[in-house]
Amino acid sequence: MPGSHPQDMDNALLLEIGAPLLVRFAALLRTARTHDVTNQAFQRQVQELLGLIGRGLEEEQEIALVAVADYFYINGVRIKAQAALLSVYHALMSEFEQRSLGGIRFLDGVNAAEFERFIQLFLAADDSGVSERLAEAIKEANIEHIVPVAAVELEEDDLTRQLEDKKDPATERGRAKRVFWRAVLGTKKIVLRAKQTGRPDLRHAKRLVQPVVDSILRHEYSIVGLTALKDHDEYTYAHCVNVSVLSISMGQVLGLSRQALADLGVAALMHDVGKIAIPAEVLQKPASLSPDEWGMIRRHPLEGVKMMIRMPGLSPLTLDSMRVCLEHHMNFDRTGYPEVKREWGQATLSRIVAVADCFDAITAHRAYHKRPRSSFEGLQHLMGPARVQFDPAVLWALVKTIGLYPAGSVLLTESGHVVLSISPNPEDLRRPNCRVLVRPDGTMEPEESGESWNPMPADQKVVRVLRPEETTVNTGEILAA
Ligand SMILES: [Fe+2]
Ligand SMILES: [Fe+2]
Numbered sequence: 001m002p003g004s005h006p007q008d009m010d011n012a013l014l015l016e017i018g019a020p021l022l023v024r025f026a027a028l029l030r031t032a033r034t035h036d037v038t039n040q041a042f043q044r045q046v047q048e049l050l051g052l053i054g055r056g057l058e059e060e061q062e063i064a065l066v067a068v069a070d071y072f073y074i075n076g077v078r079i080k081a082q083a084a085l086l087s088v089y090h091a092l093m094s095e096f097e098q099r100s101l102g103g104i105r106f107l108d109g110v111n112a113a114e115f116e117r118f119i120q121l122f123l124a125a126d127d128s129g130v131s132e133r134l135a136e137a138i139k140e141a142n143i144e145h146i147v148p149v150a151a152v153e154l155e156e157d158d159l160t161r162q163l164e165d166k167k168d169p170a171t172e173r174g175r176a177k178r179v180f181w182r183a184v185l186g187t188k189k190i191v192l193r194a195k196q197t198g199r200p201d202l203r204h205a206k207r208l209v210q211p212v213v214d215s216i217l218r219h220e221y222s223i224v225g226l227t228a229l230k231d232h233d234e235y236t237y238a239h240c241v242n243v244s245v246l247s248i249s250m251g252q253v254l255g256l257s258r259q260a261l262a263d264l265g266v267a268a269l270m271h272d273v274g275k276i277a278i279p280a281e282v283l284q285k286p287a288s289l290s291p292d293e294w295g296m297i298r299r300h301p302l303e304g305v306k307m308m309i310r311m312p313g314l315s316p317l318t319l320d321s322m323r324v325c326l327e328h329h330m331n332f333d334r335t336g337y338p339e340v341k342r343e344w345g346q347a348t349l350s351r352i353v354a355v356a357d358c359f360d361a362i363t364a365h366r367a368y369h370k371r372p373r374s375s376f377e378g379l380q381h382l383m384g385p386a387r388v389q390f391d392p393a394v395l396w397a398l399v400k401t402i403g404l405y406p407a408g409s410v411l412l413t414e415s416g417h418v419v420l421s422i423s424p425n426p427e428d429l430r431r432p433n434c435r436v437l438v439r440p441d442g443t444m445e446p447e448e449s450g451e452s453w454n455p456m457p458a459d460q461k462v463v464r465v466l467r468p469e470e471t472t473v474n475t476g477e478i479l480a481a
Helices: 011-034 040-059 083-100 112-124 134-140 157-162 172-197 202-218 223-226 235-253 258-269 273-277 289-298 298-310 316-327 348-362 375-383 392-402 475-480
Strands: 061-068 071-074 101-107 146-150 408-414 418-423 432-436 464-467
Touching: 011 040, 011 061, 011 071, 011 112, 011 392, 040 061, 040 101, 040 112, 061 083, 071 083, 083 101, 083 172, 083 298, 112 134, 112 146, 134 146, 172 202, 172 223, 172 235, 202 223, 202 235, 202 258, 202 316, 223 235, 223 418, 235 258, 235 348, 235 392, 258 348, 273 298, 289 298, 298 316, 316 348, 348 375, 348 392, 375 392, 418 475
Parallel strands: none
Antiparallel strands: 061 071, 061 101, 101 146, 408 418, 408 464, 418 432
């Protein structure tokens, strides 16, 4: 991967310029949309941005801004998605996404003239047909010091090396994070390639899923906790991984073999692949859908099956994946879609994926709710009003998997501690692994290095689950750290 110098980088400097770089870049794009490049405001913004990059280039050979697995990295250092940065983060992520862009490298020698031309070409490349030629257009325009990197060119191995937790690479949580983000990045590659070829690469999917199965079979559940991280923009790919991780863990509770868990994981990872066939405007529409648009959404299970059929050589894995694609929205009480005759029965794998899918989707920040449900409210919904739609045995497996207070829940304990649930504790579903947020005397634990309960001590008891609006702590940052 170009632009990574993990050994010689100065994290402090990169951390300092990372967030302003995003802010300035987003502002520059906004200005360029409404103003001519000769405009003073635009020129001033270019100079400010160049100033920041210049500061970085004093100590680094190049500055690489890369979007990986829902986060921006500057030379391998993650730019924190603090609350104040979220709208910028979202805006830039979708700018990158629209252009299938993985990153931009700024090399020593970059100047204002190059920047102007780059921004013009960048803005012009906003439909998928043109975006593929962005790199070419930049070369043709003699821009030598700004190099776009296509998302499909990012190598997951190199990137995940950067993602590796430098503080505790040997810990279970460090390993889980690596496996998780590698899967998110790999899924993105599979989906982008499937868009070009019309079929998903299931063998690639299997390579991503295998370490998840291994981790669950070792009874390591940190990876389940990571599925609670939802406030990132590229949630679509993480959703696939979340559903896969939850399904594998539920499959283990239900006693599936290692082989069956691997197949389940792949089928779960690919459950929504048919959505590639739905226009992006419909998928991302925030308002309510027209009957026609709703019809398009309802076709994604069948579209997924059509893509699976294009896989060469029909294997049991392909068949399982087809079935999960087709059946993951058919409900246990047959109220879902596509509509089928009464005697059709949802396969076990599909029932598992249906529960994992619904749980992850209803607790997503981008779901169409006024405010997203917390993971605890999501669980209550599934076990309450929505339970008729699901196989009761599978619902039980979900509770065994995520616990009574799923990761992301903020809990008040009998002792007066406010804690954040980080990952489940299968030994006792009421006592998850936690991070202390507030001590009984009202003092806050530092966000970076608060006290951990692994798991919550046996003499503690949860007295109440707080609603998301009752806490000001950035729980997403703590879950991601
Ligand atoms: Fe779906
Ligand atoms: Fe889904």
